[in-house]
Amino acid sequence: MKAAIPQAKYKKTKLAAIEAEWHTEPAPAAFTVIGIPNQETMETYYAIKIPWVLGLIGTRSIDEPITGLSEILEKNRLRIRSGMKAYALLQTLRAGSKDANVRAEFDRYKQDLGYGLLLKRYTENVVDATDQQIELATQYSIPRVVPLFWTFRIMVACGFIMLAIFIFAVIASSVRKCRQNWLLRASLYMMPLPWIASELGWFVAEFGRQPWTIAEILPTFLSASSLTELDIYLSLAGYIGLYTVFLIIEMFLMLKFIKLGPSSLHKGRYHFEIATGASL
Amino acid sequence: MIFDYETLRLIWWALLGALLIGFAITDGFDLGVAVLLPFLGKNDSERRVIINSIGATWEGNQVWLVTGGGALFAAWPLAYSVAFSGFYFALLLTLFALFLRPIGFDYRSKLPSPKWRSNWDIALFIGGFVPALIFGVAFGNLLQGVPFHFDNDMRIFYTGSFWALLNPFALAAGLVSLSMLVMHGAVYLQLKTEGDINRRSKKVVTVSAIVTLVIFAVAGVWVANIDGYHIITEILPNAPSNPLAKIVSKEPGLWLDNYAHYPVLWIIPALAFIAGAATIVLSKADRAGLAFITSSLVLASVILTAGVSMFPFLIPSSSALNSSLTVWDASSSLTTLKIMFGVTVVFLPIVVAYTAWVFRVLRGKVTLEHIQQNDHTAY
Numbered sequence: 001m002k003a004a005i006p007q008a009k010y011k012k013t014k015l016a017a018i019e020a021e022w023h024t025e026p027a028p029a030a031f032t033v034i035g036i037p038n039q040e041t042m043e044t045y046y047a048i049k050i051p052w053v054l055g056l057i058g059t060r061s062i063d064e065p066i067t068g069l070s071e072i073l074e075k076n077r078l079r080i081r082s083g084m085k086a087y088a089l090l091q092t093l094r095a096g097s098k099d100a101n102v103r104a105e106f107d108r109y110k111q112d113l114g115y116g117l118l119l120k121r122y123t124e125n126v127v128d129a130t131d132q133q134i135e136l137a138t139q140y141s142i143p144r145v146v147p148l149f150w151t152f153r154i155m156v157a158c159g160f161i162m163l164a165i166f167i168f169a170v171i172a173s174s175v176r177k178c179r180q181n182w183l184l185r186a187s188l189y190m191m192p193l194p195w196i197a198s199e200l201g202w203f204v205a206e207f208g209r210q211p212w213t214i215a216e217i218l219p220t221f222l223s224a225s226s227l228t229e230l231d232i233y234l235s236l237a238g239y240i241g242l243y244t245v246f247l248i249i250e251m252f253l254m255l256k257f258i259k260l261g262p263s264s265l266h267k268g269r270y271h272f273e274i275a276t277g278a279s280l
Numbered sequence: 281m282i283f284d285y286e287t288l289r290l291i292w293w294a295l296l297g298a299l300l301i302g303f304a305i306t307d308g309f310d311l312g313v314a315v316l317l318p319f320l321g322k323n324d325s326e327r328r329v330i331i332n333s334i335g336a337t338w339e340g341n342q343v344w345l346v347t348g349g350g351a352l353f354a355a356w357p358l359a360y361s362v363a364f365s366g367f368y369f370a371l372l373l374t375l376f377a378l379f380l381r382p383i384g385f386d387y388r389s390k391l392p393s394p395k396w397r398s399n400w401d402i403a404l405f406i407g408g409f410v411p412a413l414i415f416g417v418a419f420g421n422l423l424q425g426v427p428f429h430f431d432n433d434m435r436i437f438y439t440g441s442f443w444a445l446l447n448p449f450a451l452a453a454g455l456v457s458l459s460m461l462v463m464h465g466a467v468y469l470q471l472k473t474e475g476d477i478n479r480r481s482k483k484v485v486t487v488s489a490i491v492t493l494v495i496f497a498v499a500g501v502w503v504a505n506i507d508g509y510h511i512i513t514e515i516l517p518n519a520p521s522n523p524l525a526k527i528v529s530k531e532p533g534l535w536l537d538n539y540a541h542y543p544v545l546w547i548i549p550a551l552a553f554i555a556g557a558a559t560i561v562l563s564k565a566d567r568a569g570l571a572f573i574t575s576s577l578v579l580a581s582v583i584l585t586a587g588v589s590m591f592p593f594l595i596p597s598s599s600a601l602n603s604s605l606t607v608w609d610a611s612s613s614l615t616t617l618k619i620m621f622g623v624t625v626v627f628l629p630i631v632v633a634y635t636a637w638v639f640r641v642l643r644g645k646v647t648l649e650h651i652q653q654n655d656h657t658a659y
Contacts, residue, residue: 120433225365226437235372242376246383253390265656 014208024068028055083116158197286517288617292355303344310338312465314408333472366438377410416457420450425598463488471568485563508534528601552581
């Protein structure tokens with residue numbers, strides 16, 4: 001469970017969101033195996049928990065707490081307010097102010113500038129944000145929990161299923177009984193699991209760092225290009241269309257050569273070619 | 281490495297040019313050969329000779345394009361984002377056309393059906409024709425400036441359309457690039473083949489070299505009459521990158537300003553004509569190896585001519601002049617340029633060395649006998 005060990009400060013949010021850790025609990029925190037997280041009420045219903053486990057794998061200690069989302073939101077609210085000051089000071093500097101005091105003030109608040117920029121989603125000027133807009137930006141400053149909670153668990157489940165089948169396969173082959181139908185069948189059905197797990201892992205990594213492109217500096221909605229939605233759909237359609245055609249051609253060739261068999265090149269390298277009198 | 285910001289910016293401008301020229305010289309002949317494929321190969325065996333003349337190296341050559349894009353991203357991130365978002369559909373079109381090359385090479389000779397094979401030949405032609413044209417069209421648009429601006433938060437807004445890119449001047453630039461890559465491809469085919477294909481290639485070299493030089497000359501006169509750009513405020517070559525800190529003006533003929541100040545630069549466009557003429561003479565004299573070198577010189581000097589005319593501009597903005605991106609205000613940070621330069625100093629010679637080695641190993645002509653003997657393994 002590698003994804004549960006992020007140490008960097010900004011990854012705390014991702015960890016708390018993946019684990020639906022709504023509130024900081026006394027260390028070491030319990031691990032929620034499964035449940036129904038609700039972002040509105042900040043609670044996980046029908047949670048099945050294992051005591052200690054999250055604290056141990058998350059911090060590798062028994063006394064360090066895992067910061068909960070409500071505490072993170074509290075801190076982000078303050079950083080957004082301080083980001084507003086940074087944004088105002090930046091405008092003064094960009095207007096050409098050479099005032100050393102303004103510069104010093106800016107340096108004091110600049111690490112929160114990115115949080116101030118989150119307000120751009122709700123108000124163009126940032127500096128005139130209302131309390132309600134600040135609240136909206138605060139809620140927006142953490143990723144949505146439900147998709148992360150589930151994708152992460154499905155990814156881990158894929159890992160455990162594969163591990164179980166590997167173990168069975170090792171045992172079966174060590175006692176030379178690896179041709180049992182159920183094992184072969186399980187191996188066949190297991191084939192998509194690595195792909196599903198890595199896609200979900202990609203999703204957890206990217207969705208888990210929202211709303212940031214560069215953590216705590218550049219919000220995703222500000223970093224996107226000025227391409228329109230239509231542009232994106234059209235290019236996506238181009239890719240999907242072209243690759244579908246390529247796939248059809250590839251499958252056509254594959255099936256054709258599978259049917260022809262390995263001797264289709266008439267190299268005479270197969271026993272039946274020699275048996276029927278083909279030359280070497 | 282104790283280069284200052286100004287020197288490193290100049291180095292990275294030159295390196296970007298070097299990568300573009302490297303791409304034009306190596307993958308350029310692949311594109312040219314693909315364009316010539318349906319015309320110079322009169323039967324299936326001849327077409328396979330043509331395809332296999334580039335079959336072993338086209339993929340490696342294409343990497344120059346990837347490194348060019350990578351260098352643009354790392355050294356000139358603002359130019360990268362303007363170009364890749366602004367020319368979105370033009371670049372996608374190029375990319376989709378380039379997709380046809382790997383599968384075209386791989387699938388074409390898998391089935392004996394003549395219909396199947398001629399369809400893939402058309403696909404390979406498109407894979408050569410479209411990129412060869414569009415790279416020139418892109419340069420033609422850079423020379424005219426493209427419509428983009430920064431907002432207060434330094435976000436980039438590109439306001440042009442795809443169709444606006446296909447204007448007369450840009451198409452003329454596209455034809456220069458297409459015809460010079462066809463010339464380069466024909467010289468390469470002359471070098472790598474014998475008999476009929478060799479003879480036909482020689483004819484194409486002469487025609488395409490003349491066409492290249494004529495359109496290049498026309499575009500040169502044309503440039504004197506289109507708007508060039510000029511920075512009118514003081515230039516601070518060591519200042520942090522801020523594309524909004526300068527004032528830019530534009531008026532017809534300013535792109536010749538650099539040549540007026542440094543007349544020695546006229547050598548570069550002159551070299552295009554000299555090397556072009558030499559290519560024709562050498563090709564006719566069956567000195568294809570030397571012709572390949574002079575043909576490469578044509579490509580290098582044509583690309584450099586455009587680069588030098590625009591210097592220090594990378595992407596001028598036609599709609600918000602002051603948003604224009606230049607060598608002095610669109611680079612990445614000093615640290616990034618330093619580290620990247622260190623990496624390049626180590627790896628570029630290695631890449632050049634193994635590329636040279638590969639071409640040495642694969643020297644010699646591709647013949648009809650070679651294709652017949654390797655019916656199942658050749659492309």
